[in-house]
Amino acid sequence: MSTSFAEENYLKIIYRLSESNPNEISTNEVAEMIQTKAASVSDMLRKLSEKGWVNYQKYQGVRLTDKGQKIALSIVRKHRLWEFFLVEKMGFNWDQVHDIAEQLEHIESEELINKLDEFLGFPKVDPHGDPIPNKDGVIPDLGYQLLSDCKPNTTCTLMGVAQDSTVFLQLVTKLDLKLGSKLNLIEINSFDRSISVSIEGQTPVFISHEVAKNILVKII
Amino acid sequence: MSTSFAEENYLKIIYRLSESNPNEISTNEVAEMIQTKAASVSDMLRKLSEKGWVNYQKYQGVRLTDKGQKIALSIVRKHRLWEFFLVEKMGFNWDQVHDIAEQLEHIESEELINKLDEFLGFPKVDPHGDPIPNKDGVIPDLGYQLLSDCKPNTTCTLMGVAQDSTVFLQLVTKLDLKLGSKLNLIEINSFDRSISVSIEGQTPVFISHEVAKNILVKII
DNA sequence: ACAAATTTTTAGACTTGTCTAAATTTTTCT
DNA sequence: AGAAAAATTTAGACAAGTCTAAAAATTTGT
Ligand SMILES: [Mn+2]
Ligand SMILES: [Mn+2]
Ligand SMILES: [Mn+2]
Ligand SMILES: [Mn+2]
Numbered sequence: 001m002s003t004s005f006a007e008e009n010y011l012k013i014i015y016r017l018s019e020s021n022p023n024e025i026s027t028n029e030v031a032e033m034i035q036t037k038a039a040s041v042s043d044m045l046r047k048l049s050e051k052g053w054v055n056y057q058k059y060q061g062v063r064l065t066d067k068g069q070k071i072a073l074s075i076v077r078k079h080r081l082w083e084f085f086l087v088e089k090m091g092f093n094w095d096q097v098h099d100i101a102e103q104l105e106h107i108e109s110e111e112l113i114n115k116l117d118e119f120l121g122f123p124k125v126d127p128h129g130d131p132i133p134n135k136d137g138v139i140p141d142l143g144y145q146l147l148s149d150c151k152p153n154t155t156c157t158l159m160g161v162a163q164d165s166t167v168f169l170q171l172v173t174k175l176d177l178k179l180g181s182k183l184n185l186i187e188i189n190s191f192d193r194s195i196s197v198s199i200e201g202q203t204p205v206f207i208s209h210e211v212a213k214n215i216l217v218k219i220i
Numbered sequence: 221m222s223t224s225f226a227e228e229n230y231l232k233i234i235y236r237l238s239e240s241n242p243n244e245i246s247t248n249e250v251a252e253m254i255q256t257k258a259a260s261v262s263d264m265l266r267k268l269s270e271k272g273w274v275n276y277q278k279y280q281g282v283r284l285t286d287k288g289q290k291i292a293l294s295i296v297r298k299h300r301l302w303e304f305f306l307v308e309k310m311g312f313n314w315d316q317v318h319d320i321a322e323q324l325e326h327i328e329s330e331e332l333i334n335k336l337d338e339f340l341g342f343p344k345v346d347p348h349g350d351p352i353p354n355k356d357g358v359i360p361d362l363g364y365q366l367l368s369d370c371k372p373n374t375t376c377t378l379m380g381v382a383q384d385s386t387v388f389l390q391l392v393t394k395l396d397l398k399l400g401s402k403l404n405l406i407e408i409n410s411f412d413r414s415i416s417v418s419i420e421g422q423t424p425v426f427i428s429h430e431v432a433k434n435i436l437v438k439i440i
Numbered sequence: 441a442c443a444a445a446t447t448t449t450t451a452g453a454c455t456t457g458t459c460t461a462a463a464t465t466t467t468t469c470t
Numbered sequence: 471a472g473a474a475a476a477a478t479t480t481a482g483a484c485a486a487g488t489c490t491a492a493a494a495a496t497t498t499g500t
Contacts (some may be wrong), residue, residue: 037459038477258449
């Protein structure tokens, strides 16, 4: 069965929300992520359910079925491979590629995406450190954790970001954070949950909790 | 003003039809090319006209305005650059790329297409010999003519094809015709307008008028 | 010139996906 | 438990783009 752009976007969003929430996803969460009204989401969830791509009980939230998960993973795979292509081959910066990839992820050609994967050298992660599902939908487990979940006195390496929006990535860049940066978490300031971090041994800077919970690190 | 996929497809088709017909394009011609009903075309022409992209008088056919032509050329540019990319970088055959390019031509990013152009080395023609408009919409005039318009005893080189459909290209390949083939037009058979052609000096073969009028050649 | 054939347009319906406003269900709070 | 608040669904409308059937305009043929 073929999928419309709208359906693909819903499945992808439900998948992304499920990554950080093992339970049912609520209508409102989807609405906020997809930038639409809850009424529209209710309607679409009913349709996705009829197609067998989600399990959905009125008022009880939604979950992907195996079929739905498979579709979602193929969209995520395309999105991340195209982002890698845009940065590595087209020379874009990491904060410029998400919106273009939002369009490219809907191009329908299994053969193209596999050839692209090969052309790019089968990359494991996209320019934001997010894992790229392989042809069979298997995602390499990278074992990263959120900077906001680390304890004081932790040393870690910045491995990725949990958001690709231009505003967020430009702020991260302004803070002089990049993939591979060595971070030393000095302390967590209880007042606002901001954290003091030394980047590459420099004098510590403040990073808001909002930012920290979108930074993926590997503890050394 | 932004353009929908449907609008872009209409503008592109009107442009393509105008290439071989300097007069107004009829509703039915558009309908046949775009695989839709004449009623739908009428409706869309009215809308395109309101947006200032075509000149359209009821019952009198349609023409692109300068604005419309500019949009059409940008779609054609994207289509042909992506086709080149698919053949040269992804390793597809020339008969496999048209349908994928039909999707890719709607990706909206001026910056991407210019970077792609550069990445590909500013190609002048696509894999089917069709000229690629440059950034400013200027098309190199290649001075090709249709094989069906040649006189007997002409020697020429196959420079392109006037159609990208898979069925057509596979037939052309089966006939052992490729870009660059040296052709010697022996005679035109008046009964069915088929032509006898020697390819690369081989024993002559028959080529139907239908095929010949989709083959672009340069006379030597 | 004028009837017949052909082309084109209009009218009305349908699908997808969205919205607002109102109704319903669930959750929270006393 | 029961009221109030919050979340969710339903109802009805709308826009884009398509379709069929019918009407209107144009072209063709004698
Ligand atoms: Mn992204
Ligand atoms: Mn990404
Ligand atoms: Mn093509
Ligand atoms: Mn082509």
